[in-house]
Amino acid sequence: MRVELESKVLVVKRIAVTYTGLQVAEDDREKVDRVLVVHADGCPVARSL
Numbered sequence: 001m002r003v004e005l006e007s008k009v010l011v012v013k014r015i016a017v018t019y020t021g022l023q024v025a026e027d028d029r030e031k032v033d034r035v036l037v038v039h040a041d042g043c044p045v046a047r048s049l
Helices: 028-041 046-049
Strands: 002-006 009-014
Touching: 028 046
Parallel strands: none
Antiparallel strands: 002 009
């Protein structure tokens, strides 16, 4: 997470998300990677930061 001080207020600038515990077959890897990108593009929190 990246937090910066702006005008005496802490502002979150970036949050890194790591998905753990996922088991993906090698054949599905490319699909899963595309889904994660689409999720980030459509996630209001991700887009707000």
